[in-house]
Amino acid sequence: MFGRKTDEELITAALAGTESAWQSLVRRYEKRLYNHALRMVGNQEDAMDLLQDVLLSIYRNLRNFRGDAPFINWAFRITTFRCTDYLRKKKLATDEFEDAGDEALASNPAATFESARSNSEIIELLAMLPLDQRQVIELKFFQNFTFDEIASQLGISSNTAKSRLYAALKRMRGLDEAQALAC
Amino acid sequence: MSELNCEQCETHLFDFHEGKLGRDLAARIDEHLKNCDACAALLKDIWQMSLVATRWQDESPITEVSTTKTGWVMPQLLATAASALALVLVLTDTHFVMNDDGFTLRVGRDGYVSEATLANFQQMQNADIESRLQRLSAQQLASNQLMMRTLLETSRTERRDDLQTLVSYWNTTQTEQMLATREDLEYLMMSQAEDDKDIQQLSDAFQSISMRRGNDL
Numbered sequence: 042m043f044g045r046k047t048d049e050e051l052i053t054a055a056l057a058g059t060e061s062a063w064q065s066l067v068r069r070y071e072k073r074l075y076n077h078a079l080r081m082v083g084n085q086e087d088a089m090d091l092l093q094d095v096l097l098s099i100y101r102n103l104r105n106f107r108g109d110a111p112f113i114n115w116a117f118r119i120t121t122f123r124c125t126d127y128l129r130k131k132k133l134a135t136d137e138f139e140d141a142g143d144e145a146l147a148s149n150p151a152a153t154f155e156s157a158r159s160n161s162e163i164i165e166l167l168a169m170l171p172l173d174q175r176q177v178i179e180l181k182f183f184q185n186f187t188f189d190e191i192a193s194q195l196g197i198s199s200n201t202a203k204s205r206l207y208a209a210l211k212r213m214r215g216l217d218e219a220q221a222l223a224c
Numbered sequence: 225m226s227e228l229n230c231e232q233c234e235t236h237l238f239d240f241h242e243g244k245l246g247r248d249l250a251a252r253i254d255e256h257l258k259n260c261d262a263c264a265a266l267l268k269d270i271w272q273m274s275l276v277a278t279r280w281q282d283e284s285p286i287t288e289v290s291t292t293k294t295g296w297v298m299p300q301l302l303a304t305a306a307s308a309l310a311l312v313l314v315l316t317d318t319h320f321v322m323n324d325d326g327f328t329l330r331v332g333r334d335g336y337v338s339e340a341t342l343a344n345f346q347q348m349q350n351a352d353i354e355s356r357l358q359r360l361s362a363q364q365l366a367s368n369q370l371m372m373r374t375l376l377e378t379s380r381t382e383r384r385d386d387l388q389t390l391v392s393y394w395n396t397t398q399t400e401q402m403l404a405t406r407e408d409l410e411y412l413m414m415s416q417a418e419d420d421k422d423i424q425q426l427s428d429a430f431q432s433i434s435m436r437r438g439n440d441l
Contacts, residue, residue, distance in 0.1 A: 075283070163280055207266060210270065211269070
C-alpha cells in the first residue's frame with residue numbers, strides 16, 4: 042500500500058511530467074552521487090558543481106534509460122563520464138596527473154592506508170592516484186560494483202578493470218612504504 | 225590439484241577476499257598465498273583499502289531538490305522558522321510600538337536592524353555547538369578510558385583471587401600429603417618395632433629350646 046516506489050515507477054512518473062517523482066528520485070541517490078563526486082574531485086565546491094552537472098545530464102537523458110540494468114548503474118555511467126570530462130577540463134587529465142602523483146610519491150606523501158581515517162585524509166590518499174585508477178578504486182571499494190559492472194561503466198574489459206585496481210593498490214602501498222622510510 | 229600461478233591467483237583474489245569462491249579453489253588460492261609474498265601483499269592491500277572505505281563518513285549535498293519543501297515537511301519547517309524568528313526578535317530587542325500612525329517596529333536600542341548582532345549570534349551558536357561536540361567527545365573518551373581501567377582492574381583482581389585460591393589449594397594438598405606420608409612412616413616404624421619384638425621372642429624361644437636339648441643330652 043505505502044510501499045516505496047521503484048526507480049522505474051519514479052522514472053515513468055517523472056517522464057510523464059510529475060516533478061515530485063523526479064525530486065524523489067534525486068533525493069534517493071544524490072547523497073551517493075555527491076560523495077562519489079567528492080572523492081573523485083577532492084573538494085566540496087567542485088563536487089557540488091559536478092553533482093549539478095550530473096543531475097542535469099541524467100534528467101536530459103532519462104528517456105534513454107532502457108531498464109536493462111539498475112538505474113544507479115546507468116546513473117554512475119553518466120557520472121563517470123561527466124567526472125572525467127570535468128577533471129580534464131580542469132587540467133587534471135591522466136597524463137598530467139600521473140606526474141603529479143609521482144611528484145607526491147617522491148616528496149612526502151601525507152596520506153597512507155594507515156593514516157587515512159578522516160574524509161579529507163581519504164581524499165588525499167585517492168588524489169595520489171591517476172584518474173583511471175582512482176575510478177576503479179572508487180567503483181569497487183566505495184560503490185561495491187562487480188568488475189563486470191565497472192567494466193561496463195568505464196567501457197573497458199573486466200581484466201583491465203582488475204589490472205588497474207591492483208596497480209592502484211600497489212601504488213598506494215608504495216606510498217605507505219615511502220612514508221615509512223621517511224619517518 | 226595443480227598449483228596456481230600469480231596471474232590465476234590475481235584473477236580470483238577479490239572473490240577470495242569476499243568469500244565467494246568454492247572450497248576447492250579457495251584452498252588452492254590459500255596454498256598459493258602461503259608461498260607467494262607478492263600475492264599475499266596484494267591481499268593485504270585489498271583488506272587495508274576495504275578498511276579505508278569503511279572509514280568514509282557520507283556528507284550531505286545541499287541541492288535545490290534537497291531544500292525543496294514537500295507537503296508534509298512544510299508545517300515542521302514553518303514551526304522551525306517561527307522559533308528562529310522569535311529567537312531573533314528577542315536577541316535583537318525588537319518590539320512593536322503603537323502610535324497614532326499605526327504601529328512601528330523598533331529594533332535594538334539604536335532603532336535599526338543589526339546584522340552584526342545576527343552574525344554574532346550565529347557565530348556564538350556555531351561556537352556553542354563546537355564546544356558541545358568537543359565536550360561530548362571528551363566525555364566519551366573519558367568514559368571509554370574508565371571502562372578499560374575498570375575491566376583491567378577487575379580482571380587483575382579476579383586473576384589475583386584465582387591465583388590465591390590455587391596456591392591455597394596446593395598448600396592444603398601438600399600438607400595433607402605430608403601428614404599422610406608421616407602416618408605411613410609411623411605405621412611402618414611401629415610395624416617394624418613389633419616385628420623386631422616378635423623376632424626377639426622367637427629367638428629367645430629357640431635359644432631356650434636349644435639349651436634344654438643340650439642339658440638332656
